[in-house]
Amino acid sequence: MSKLIPAALFGIGAAMAAIYLKDNKSNITSAAKKAINLTKLTYPIDSTYDNGVALTPPMGWSSWNLFRNKIDENLIYEIGVALKESGLLDCGYKYLNIDDCWHSSMRDKNGRLQGDLVTFPSGIKALVERVNALGLKLGIYTSNGTLTCEDLPASLGYEAVDADTFAEWGVEYFKYDFCHNIPIPKEAPAIEKLTFSLAGSSDYIECRPDDAVLSGEAALVKDSSLSEGKYISGLSANAGACEWLNVYADEAGEYNLTLCIRKKKNTDKYIEIKINGTDVYKTTLPATKSFTPEGRHQVKVYLNKGINTVKLYNPVASKQDSAAIQYINMGKELKIATKEYAEKNGTEEKPIVYSICEWGRNHPWKWGRQAGNLWRTTGDIKPIWASVLAIYEFNVRLYKHSGVGGWNDPDMLEVGNGKLTLEENKSHFTLWCMMAAPLILGNDIRSFIKSDGSVDTENEIYKILSNKELISVDQDSCGIQGRRIKSNGMHDVLVKPLENNEFALCFFNKSSEPFVIEHSLRDIVFRPFVITPYAKQYSVKDLWSGETETVEDIVSATVQGHGVRVFRVKAI
Numbered sequence: 001m002s003k004l005i006p007a008a009l010f011g012i013g014a015a016m017a018a019i020y021l022k023d024n025k026s027n028i029t030s031a032a033k034k035a036i037n038l039t040k041l042t043y044p045i046d047s048t049y050d051n052g053v054a055l056t057p058p059m060g061w062s063s064w065n066l067f068r069n070k071i072d073e074n075l076i077y078e079i080g081v082a083l084k085e086s087g088l089l090d091c092g093y094k095y096l097n098i099d100d101c102w103h104s105s106m107r108d109k110n111g112r113l114q115g116d117l118v119t120f121p122s123g124i125k126a127l128v129e130r131v132n133a134l135g136l137k138l139g140i141y142t143s144n145g146t147l148t149c150e151d152l153p154a155s156l157g158y159e160a161v162d163a164d165t166f167a168e169w170g171v172e173y174f175k176y177d178f179c180h181n182i183p184i185p186k187e188a189p190a191i192e193k194l195t196f197s198l199a200g201s202s203d204y205i206e207c208r209p210d211d212a213v214l215s216g217e218a219a220l221v222k223d224s225s226l227s228e229g230k231y232i233s234g235l236s237a238n239a240g241a242c243e244w245l246n247v248y249a250d251e252a253g254e255y256n257l258t259l260c261i262r263k264k265k266n267t268d269k270y271i272e273i274k275i276n277g278t279d280v281y282k283t284t285l286p287a288t289k290s291f292t293p294e295g296r297h298q299v300k301v302y303l304n305k306g307i308n309t310v311k312l313y314n315p316v317a318s319k320q321d322s323a324a325i326q327y328i329n330m331g332k333e334l335k336i337a338t339k340e341y342a343e344k345n346g347t348e349e350k351p352i353v354y355s356i357c358e359w360g361r362n363h364p365w366k367w368g369r370q371a372g373n374l375w376r377t378t379g380d381i382k383p384i385w386a387s388v389l390a391i392y393e394f395n396v397r398l399y400k401h402s403g404v405g406g407w408n409d410p411d412m413l414e415v416g417n418g419k420l421t422l423e424e425n426k427s428h429f430t431l432w433c434m435m436a437a438p439l440i441l442g443n444d445i446r447s448f449i450k451s452d453g454s455v456d457t458e459n460e461i462y463k464i465l466s467n468k469e470l471i472s473v474d475q476d477s478c479g480i481q482g483r484r485i486k487s488n489g490m491h492d493v494l495v496k497p498l499e500n501n502e503f504a505l506c507f508f509n510k511s512s513e514p515f516v517i518e519h520s521l522r523d524i525v526f527r528p529f530v531i532t533p534y535a536k537q538y539s540v541k542d543l544w545s546g547e548t549e550t551v552e553d554i555v556s557a558t559v560q561g562h563g564v565r566v567f568r569v570k571a572i
C-alpha cells in the first residue's frame, strides 16, 4: 500500500514560520554528503513492470506531431475511422492516442481530470466507447509535473485519482510527460522525535531519539535548543534510516503522526515513513527561514493494535532517483487502478500501456523496464532529416536496453510530415523498424481515404506505413533491437535477429550521394548475438522491392543518398 499526500507535497505547514534561523552544521552531514553520488541511480529497483501488454513495440497514431493543440473529439474519431478504413488498423496500428491539449484547465468537482468542455464535450469515456467500437484502443496524456507542457492540469501528486479516472474511462495507453516536474528533494528533515495521537485525544505515543535504531549515516546530534537536547541527522539522500521497533498502540486506527523536527536549511525536505514494513507514507516539508529551532509536520498514518514498527528514510540521492521513483509511482497506480476497476465491475481488465516521456534526461533506459512499457530516449522529433538522423544516432546505441515488454522510444513517427523526402521517409520508417521502436504515426491518416471512400493505395506515404514486411521486422516476437555492426560515420550496417533463425540486414547511407554498401553474411552469422546458422547459401529478400535473391556470402547494394536498403535473410 502506498499512500501519497498531495496536500503535503506542495503545501506549506502552518507551523513553519518563515523566519531565518542560523544553520546548525554538523560533521555527520558533511560526511554523508561526501558519500552521496548525485548523478547515479541509487534507488533499488528490482522487478519488471510486467503488465502483460506491449509485448511487441506498440503501434498506433498520436495527435501531437501534426495537430498539436488543434484537436477535438470529431478529429480524433475521424482519424480512428480512417485507421480502420485504410487497413492500417489491420496492419497493427491499434492505439489512437490523444496527446496534450485534450483536457479542461479545471478539474471537476471531485478533483478529476475532465475533457475540454468545448472541444471534447461528450467526455473521454464516451469517446473511448466509440473508438473501441471501431476496434481501436484510446490513449491519453498528462505530465509527471504540476502542469502538462501546454500548461494544463497534470498528475504529479494526483497519481492515484488520475489513474483511477483513466481506468474508469477504459483508456489503454498513457503517455506521461516531464514538463513542470518538481523533483523529490534529496534533503531529509532532522528528526527530534515522533508522536502519535488519535484525532481529538490529547494522549500521545512518543518515539524518542535515544530509542531509535540508527543505520547508515544516521546519527544523534546534540542540540541544546531542543527539548530533547538532540536530533537524528543523516537521513538525507539515501544515506541512512532511523527505526522504532516497539511503538505500542492501545487501539488500531488512524493516528496523527507529528514529526518534531529541528528546522534547518532553506530547502524542501522529503521523508518516507514506513509502518510495519509495508505501509509507506511520503511527505515533503517546506524550506525554512524561521526564528524558532523546533518545528512540527503532521501526517495521518494507520497503526495496528499492539506493537508497530516505524522507519524513516529518504531514498532519493539523485535526480535519476527522483524521476525513477515518480514514474514508478504512477505505473503502480495504473496497475492498481485497472485491476480494481475490473474486479469492482466484473469486467475484463484493460491494462494500460505506460509510455514514459522524460526525453532521456534521467537515463530512463536504466530504470524504464521496471517503471513502464516504453521510454523516450531523446528530445522531441521534428519533421526534418537532421532531427531523424540525430535521434537515430542516439537511440541506436541503446540496443541493450530494449526487449519484450519494455522498449526504447525514439519518439513518434514524422513519416508524411514536414520536409522529409520520399527517400528520407522510407529511411525513417525502416530505421525505426530496425530499432524495434514503437510505431506511432503522426500524419493525417484521413488523406489516405479518397473522396469516393476507397483507399489511396498508390499514395507513397501509405505504401511506406503499410509495408507489412517491415512492420513484421519491427513487431518480431524476439523483441531484439537491431545493432549497428559497422559504421564509417557515413554508411552504417545494422542487423536485427528475428524469429525462425532469420535476421534483418539494413544498409544506411547518410551521405547525400548514392553509395554501394556491401557486407559479408558469414561475418554476421558468426557473431554471438545472431543465431542464424552458417549455410552455403542464404535467401535475401529486399523488403522495399520484394525481390528475393540467393546469396553465398556478400550482399552488395546501391543505396540512395539519405536512403536505406533492407533485407530479410534466412539460411537455405
Ligand code: GLA
Pocket: 064, 099, 100, 148, 149, 150, 177, 357, 359, 379, 380
Ligand atoms: C513534450 C513531448 C511531446 C509532446 C508535447 C506535448 O514536448 O515530448 O512528445 O507530448 O510535450 O505538449
